[in-house]
Amino acid sequence: MRYIESALGRLKLASCVTVASGTFGLEYFRLRDAAGEPLLPQESLGAYVSKTITYEPKAGNPSPRLCETECGLLNSIGLQNPGLKGFLQNDLPVLKETLHIPLIVSFSGSSTDEFCEMITAMEPYQEIAGFEVNVSCPNVEKEGIAFGADPEVIHKLVSRLAAITDKELIVKLSPNVTDIAQMALAAQEAGASSLALINTLWGMAIDWKTGKAMLSKKVGGYSGRGVKPVALALVYKAAQVAKIPILAMGGIHTWQDALEFIYAGASAVAVGTANFIDPGAPVKIAKGLHDYCKANDIHIRDLIAKVK
Amino acid sequence: MITRELLKVVDVSIPAPQYVKLKLDAGKPMENLLPGMFYELRAPSQAGRLFKPISILDVEDGCLSFLIKVVGAGTQAFTQVKAGDGVEALGPLGNGFPGIEGRRVLLVSGGAGYPPLAWLKRESHQAEFCLHLHGCASADEVFPCDLIYTADGSRGSKGLVTDSVESLIIEHKIDLVLSCGPIPMLAKMADICKQVEHYVSMEAYMACGIGVCHGCAIPVDQSYKLVCKDGPVFEANRIRWSEL
Structure with a gap:
């Protein structure tokens, strides 16, 4: 995989392909192909990004929570998760035992103090290689985007988190903002070691026959193929101003998609919605990038932000 | 696997x-x-x-x-x-329905909910008694079963598959009810079968199918359970039907 080795801030990645928080679980490593071999060897991933946890457990939003649209997927999961304590007691030991790739824990809080308390509690665990600070979930009221739409709020939060952790500190940005560059700069100046973008776009689907919204919360987060051009533009804009590396996601289904994000300015990519459609997608993407780089005798890092 | x-x-x-x-x-x-x-x-x-x-x-x-x-x-x-x-x-x-060995079973399916109950019916020699009711819109959707109900009366009894469940339970001393169909039908079944052991197979919008995306959650007990991983079969009285 040496052609596609990469890095985020302090974290070396054996593969520039990772998975997007909330779209991946250890379950995927247990799937088998027709020959009984693992469908998705974890070595093909540069890191494992866990589903966002919050301080208290969250039951999530009422159903229906999903709707597949013409060109992507709407979700309104609402950060269903076991909470910090449940994660540390039950999930983290299993992740530690199973993973031999870096673990990045995604988390979100409902106040700056809560974010700080969470990262302080997780900092001592050696099995956690980095954090993804989720300030961009569109489906919850108090956490998520409530923090990610104001550069001053991002700066204040990330400054405090950066003072606490020595691990990789990724700030995941929302596309639902007026100026992504401001958010990227705020996170960078506050001490983030890398950026992740994009989280889902606000989206909606309505059944014209009944007039009924397809999601219980009516508006949800839009991901998948349809968001790729938006994500590419935002990664490009962020990369124009930010010096820290970018972990890019937003409609990546093929290695060619991934390569486009590298050109736009990403140092690594994450596969999200595509996991649901093709559980083997991350492996194919990693292999495709590797073979392309090898055939052209180039390293993936030589292509970062080289859009012409 | x-x-x-x-x-x-x-x-x-x-x-x-x-x-x-x-x-x-x-x-x-x-x-x-x-x-x-x-x-x-x-x-x-x-x-x-x-x-x-x-x-x-x-x-x-x-x-x-x-x-x-x-x-x-x-x-x-x-x-x-x-x-x-x-x-x-x-x-x-998914988990599948519980066994029917030695039980007095009523199988109730509606529309597209037919397949798992038809499979159970083929294994009904294991049960002490087994009756399969199927309900659908019209004769166009009729599949092999014991009693058929059509909304337009074009085949079998005119009405809903739930119409005679209560009396059939008493008449045949049913001790296990298994059902699958549209949610309004299952909610009605849950209401009728409160005193009998009753399992339903649920359907939901689903993405991953393996418990990762949390998209197919339904309200069960005091929280949400995943149709793909915890179900699709649930004890009917544990589902909060009014929220569906």
Whole structure:
């Protein structure tokens, strides 16, 4: 995989392909192909990004929570998760035992103090290689985007988190903002070691026959193929101003998609919605990038932000 | 073991308008499968779209059969499949219905909820008593069962499949009810069968099928459970029906 080795801030990645928080679980490593071999060897991933946890457990939003649209997927999961304590007691030991790739824990809080308390509690665990600070979930009221739409709020939060952790500190940005560059700069100046973008776009689907919204919360987060051009533009804009590396996601289904994000300015990519459609997608993407780089005798890092 | 593979289509038929029956070669003996378990399937023309969760109708000689109701583009695409084609399959998934050995069982299906109960009915020799009721809109959707109910009265009894459940439970001393169908029907069943052991197989919008995305959650007990991983079969009285 040496052609596609990469890095985020302090974290070396054996593969520039990772998975997007909330779209991946250890379950995927247990799937088998027709020959009984693992469908998705974890070595093909540069890191494992866990589903966002919050301080208290969250039951999530009422159903229906999903709707597949013409060109992507709407979700309104609402950060269903076991909470910090449940994660540390039950999930983290299993992740530690199973993973031999870096673990990045995604988390979100409902106040700056809560974010700080969470990262302080997780900092001592050696099995956690980095954090993804989720300030961009569109489906919850108090956490998520409530923090990610104001550069001053991002700066204040990330400054405090950066003072606490020595691990990789990724700030995941929302596309639902007026100026992504401001958010990227705020996170960078506050001490983030890398950026992740994009989280889902606000989206909606309505059944014209009944007039009924397809999601219980009516508006949800839009991901998948349809968001790729938006994500590419935002990664490009962020990369124009930010010096820290970018972990890019937003409609990546093929290695060619991934390569486009590298050109736009990403140092690594994450596969999200595509996991649901093709559980083997991350492996194919990693292999495709590797073979392309090898055939052209180039390293993936030589292509970062080289859009012409 | 959950596998993701391309299964060869052995046979395709249209047993009723708006339904397609697929027989897929699993390529190996299929053991430990239970009625109620399902596969995530995708027709060849649907590359790039989500899988569709489809309940198993039958397992025989290394082949899996599915009876699929056409409700949208993803299911419509299965009607275009030809013998020899490959259908993408992820499974087997889900928990399945509890055993019926020695029980006095009432099986109740509505519309597309027919397959798991038809499979159970074929194994009804294990039960002390087994009666299968099926309800649907019209004679077009009738499949083999013991008692048929159609909304328009074009076949069997005119009315809903739930209409005589209460009296049949008493008449046949039923001690286990298993049902599958549209949510309003299942909610009605749950209301009628409060005093009897009753399991329902639920359907939900689904993405991953393996418990990762949390998209198919339904309200169970004091929280949400996942139809794909915790279900699709649940004890009826644990579901908060009013929230569905």
